[in-house]
Amino acid sequence: MNTAPHEQVNKGFLNSSILARLPSHIDVPTYDRSQLKAGIVHIGVGGFHRSHQAAYLNELLKSPGSEQWGICGVGLLDCNRDLRDILVKQDYLYSLVVRHPNGTIDNKIIGSMIDFIFAPEDKQKVIDKLAHSDTKIVSLSITEGGYHIHPETGEFDFDNDDVRHDIQNPNDPRTAFAYIIAALKKRMVSGLGAFTVQSCDNIQHNGAITRKMITALAERLDPSLSQWIEENVSFPNAMVDRITPVTSKLDIAYVENTFQVIDQWPITCESFSQWVIEDDFCCGRPNWDLVGAQFVSDVTPFEKMKIRLLNAGHSVLGLLGSIYGYETIDETVSDVCFAQYLRAFMDLEVTPLLDDLDGIDLDGYKDTLIERFANPNIKDSLVRICSESSAKLPKFLLSSIFENIDKGRDSSLAILVIAAWCFYSDKALNQAQLAITIQDEMAVELAAYAQKTAEDKLSFLRNRHLFGNLVENSEFTLNYTKAIDSLYSPSSDIREIMNRVLSEKHRIVAEEVS
Numbered sequence: 001m002n003t004a005p006h007e008q009v010n011k012g013f014l015n016s017s018i019l020a021r022l023p024s025h026i027d028v029p030t031y032d033r034s035q036l037k038a039g040i041v042h043i044g045v046g047g048f049h050r051s052h053q054a055a056y057l058n059e060l061l062k063s064p065g066s067e068q069w070g071i072c073g074v075g076l077l078d079c080n081r082d083l084r085d086i087l088v089k090q091d092y093l094y095s096l097v098v099r100h101p102n103g104t105i106d107n108k109i110i111g112s113m114i115d116f117i118f119a120p121e122d123k124q125k126v127i128d129k130l131a132h133s134d135t136k137i138v139s140l141s142i143t144e145g146g147y148h149i150h151p152e153t154g155e156f157d158f159d160n161d162d163v164r165h166d167i168q169n170p171n172d173p174r175t176a177f178a179y180i181i182a183a184l185k186k187r188m189v190s191g192l193g194a195f196t197v198q199s200c201d202n203i204q205h206n207g208a209i210t211r212k213m214i215t216a217l218a219e220r221l222d223p224s225l226s227q228w229i230e231e232n233v234s235f236p237n238a239m240v241d242r243i244t245p246v247t248s249k250l251d252i253a254y255v256e257n258t259f260q261v262i263d264q265w266p267i268t269c270e271s272f273s274q275w276v277i278e279d280d281f282c283c284g285r286p287n288w289d290l291v292g293a294q295f296v297s298d299v300t301p302f303e304k305m306k307i308r309l310l311n312a313g314h315s316v317l318g319l320l321g322s323i324y325g326y327e328t329i330d331e332t333v334s335d336v337c338f339a340q341y342l343r344a345f346m347d348l349e350v351t352p353l354l355d356d357l358d359g360i361d362l363d364g365y366k367d368t369l370i371e372r373f374a375n376p377n378i379k380d381s382l383v384r385i386c387s388e389s390s391a392k393l394p395k396f397l398l399s400s401i402f403e404n405i406d407k408g409r410d411s412s413l414a415i416l417v418i419a420a421w422c423f424y425s426d427k428a429l430n431q432a433q434l435a436i437t438i439q440d441e442m443a444v445e446l447a448a449y450a451q452k453t454a455e456d457k458l459s460f461l462r463n464r465h466l467f468g469n470l471v472e473n474s475e476f477t478l479n480y481t482k483a484i485d486s487l488y489s490p491s492s493d494i495r496e497i498m499n500r501v502l503s504e505k506h507r508i509v510a511e512e513v514s
Contacts, residue, residue: 011256011260011261011262012261012262013089013090013261013262013263013264014090014093014094014095014109014259014261014262014263015089015090015091015093016033016091016093018261019093019109022109022259022260022261023258023259023260025107026107026108026109026258026259027106027107027108027109028108028109028111029058029061029062029093029109029110029111029112030062031061031062031067031111033070033111033114035067036061036067036068036069036070036112036114037067037068037069037070037134038070038071038072038114038115038129038132038134038135039068039069039070039134039135039136039137039284039286040057040069040070040071040072040135040136040137040138040139040286041071041072041073041074041129041130041135041137041138041139042054042071042072042073042074042138042139042140042141043074043076043138043139043140043141043142043176043179043180044074044076044140044141044142044143044146044176045073045074045075045080045083045087045113045116045141046141047244047245047246047247047267047269048141048200048240048242048244049073049139049141049200050094050096050110050113050244050267051096051242051244051267051269051273052200052240052242052244052269052273052275053071053139053141053200053240053275054071054110054112054113055096055108055110055112055273056273056275056288056291056292056293057069057070057071057112057286057288058108058110058111058112059291059292060286060287060288060290060291061111061112063290066286066287068134068136069112069286070112070113070114070115071112071113071114071115072113072114072115072116072117072129072135073087073092073113073115073116073117074116074117074119074126074129074179075116075117075118075119076119076120076126076174076175076176076179077119077120078120080118080119080120081118081120083116083265084116084118086264086265087113087116087265088116089264090263090264092111092113092114092115092116093109093110093111093113094109094110094113094263094265094266094267095107095108095109095110095255095259095261095263095266095267096108096109096110096266096267096268096269097251097254097255097266097267097268097269098268098269098270098271099268099269099270099271099375099377099378100270100271100375100377101270101271101371101372101374101375101376101377103377104271105377106271107258107259109259117129119179123172123173123179126179127173127179127182127183127186128183128186130179130180130182130183130195131183131184131186131187131190131192133192135195136195136196136281136283136284136285137195137196137197137198137281137283137285138180138183138195138196138197138198139197139198139199139200140176140197140198140199140200140201140210141200141201142176142201143201143388143391144201144202144203144388144391144392144395145388145390145391145441146175146176146201147201147203147209147210147213148160148163148175148177148213149209149213150465151394151465151466151468152464152465152468155216156212156213156216156217158220160175162174162175163175163217166178166217166221167217167220167221170182170221175217177213177214177217178217180197180214181214181217181218181221181222181225181229183195184218184225184228184229184233185222185225188225188228188232193232193282193283194228194229194232194233194234194282194283195233195282195283196233196234196235196236196280196281196282196283196285197210197211197214197233197234197235198235198236198238198281199235199237199238200238200240201240202240202306202307202311202392202395202396203307203395204300204303204304204307204395204399205237205300205303206237206238206303207235207236207237207238207278207280208235208237210235211230211233211235214229214233214235215229215230232282233282234280234281234282234283235280236277236278236279236280236281237277237278237299237300237303238275238276238277238278238299239274239275239276239299239302239303239306240274240275241272241273241274241275241306241310242269242270242272242273242274243269243270243272243372243375243378243380244267244268244269244270245268245269245378245379245380245381245384246381246384247265247266247267247268248268248379251266251267251268252264252265252266254266268378269378270372270375270378272368272372273292274294274306275288275292275293275294276293276294276296276299276302276303277293277294277295277296277299278295278296278297278298278299279295279296279297300355301354301355301356301357302357302360304353304354304355305354305357305360305362305365307395307396307399308350308353308354308396308399308400309346309350309351309365309366309369310369311392311395311396312345312350312396312397312400312414313342313345313346313369313373314329314373314385314396315385315386315389315392315393315396315397315417316341316342316345316397316413316414316417317329317332317333317338317342317373317382317385318332318382318385318386318389319386319389319417319420319421319424320332320338320341320416320417320420320494320498321338321382322382322383322386322424322430322436323420323423323424323430323431323436323487323494324338324430324431324494324495325430325431325432325434326382327381327382327383328379328380328381328382329373329378329380329381329382329385330373330374330375330376330378330379330380332373332382333370333373333374334374335495337495337498337499338498339370339374340502341413341498341501341502342370342373343366343370344413344502344505344506345413345414346366346369347366348413348505348509349400349404349409349410349411349413349414350400351366352409353400353403353404353407383436383437383439386424386438386439387439387440388439388440388441389421389440390440390441390442390446390466391441393418393421393466394466397414397417397418398418398466398467398470400414401414401415401418401470401476402468402470405473405475405476410479410505410508411476411479412479412483412501412504412505412508413501413502413505415476415479415480415483416483416497416498416501418460418480418483419480419483419484419487420483420487420494421446421460422449422450422453422460422484422487423450423484423487423488424436424438425438425443425446425447425449425450425460426447426450426451426453426460428447431492431493431494442466445463446460446463449462449463453484453488454488457480457481457484457485458471458477458480458481461477461480483497483501486500
């Protein structure tokens with residue numbers, strides 16, 4: 001994030017020396033940061049990591065006995081340069097503004113990060129840090145696209161340009177997995193033993209997927225290393241949850257006024273936080289359960305619930321709301337039409353697919369989701385929600401569609417969202433003919449397929465990389481074509497279309513019951 005310099009007389013930049021001068025209502029680290037060791041190296045220090053894993057550790061470090069669990073962040077991309085510069089200037093401290101739905105705000109300074117390595121300037125330094133004996137866990141929040149999963153096959157995508165580079169140049173890695181493999185090889189050769197690789201991304205079976213992708217790449221690079229990884233490295237599955245919008249200028253101004261300090265990259269998040277972790281760590285772990293996390297033997301039902309309801313729900317609101325002209329999640333779900341559509345999607349097309357979860361009231365969970373989405377103090381932009389939809393929707397939304405098809409169930413509510421994605425990718429305009437900002441690695445490819453819709457209504461679905469064989473399913477394509485006709489009609493109104501689809505859905509459900 002590029003931020004203009006502040007011209008201030010009394011306020012200094014956030015750093016260790018200023019902590020004692022902060023207002024008393026600011027929750028600051030009470031532990032000695034100079035005594036921390038970086039037992040965790042985290043790749044992908046985005047807003048979510050700083051509101052979630054790092055925040056849990058910040059609370060844990062307040063109690064003696066966890067000093068070995070400090071964090072060293074790693075930025076793999078050139079775009080991480082500004083973050084590195086800011087964190088170094090701030091002694092790796094940052095502000096966390098936790099906003100409750102009722103307007104209450106918790107103001108914190110997070111101190112669990114103690115170092116940050118910028119890979120483009122020194123790749124070997126990253127590998128050495130990962131391979132260091134202090135490193136017990138290598139954690140990841142690299143977004144869905146960083147796992148290089150081929151959406152059609154579910155296997156590792158060896159056709160990716162960065163992956164091809166890593167295979168040809170194993171000592172000059174680009175992808176997170178190539179760095180991890182290089183470090184594990186160094187530890188294997190030295191006899192040091194393995195570390196745990198912990199995914200913190202919104203991917204169902206994220207640990208198992210991480211294992212599958214890393215061992216596939218390692219097999220291509222060094223089969224003996226791949227076998228060693230299979231036998232020694234732990235990859236715990238986990239479900240993570242905390243809504244964390246992109247930092248805005250208003251957030252920076254709030255911190256400056258409230259904290260009386262200048263933080264160039266504070267983080268704002270909701271008050272709700274959840275972390276369910278499979279208890280499978282080969283080299284020790286923090287006692288995150290003492291600060292609110294939950295260790296379980298099987299994360300699967302929790303993952304499925306969250307991904308199919310919360311993450312898919314975000315995409316439902318994001319795509320439909322963007323076309324209507326809304327800008328944030330809370331604005332969209334505050335519209336009764338959108339709220340009713342979302343709740344029907346969750347109740348009728350997702351809930352029947354979920355497993356029983358001991359101690360979880362699904363209706364209560366869905367009520368809480370609506371309340372969280374409607375939090376007026378969390379201005380989560382639809383641009384962020386819809387970003388990288390090509391990586392998100394196959395896991396969040398299409399997975400439910402395919403499962404409903406297998407069970408012979410209707411998916412018309414979700415199908416309208418897929419049709420809306422086509423319209424969104426094609427026109428990049430809302431109903432008021434104002435431009436929509438699209439952020440997606442596949443934006444050009446998506447637009448190319450979508451822009452042929454006028455001559456071929458199923459054109460968007462012919463991208464088998466994303467949709468597999470959906471274009472061959474007659475019931476799906478019938479509903480999809482109806483949705484496309486409605487969206488592309490000159491007089492189309494997304495709210496009217498949603499109400500019509502919702503009414504038809506209730507008719508179908510009533511017939512199934514009778």
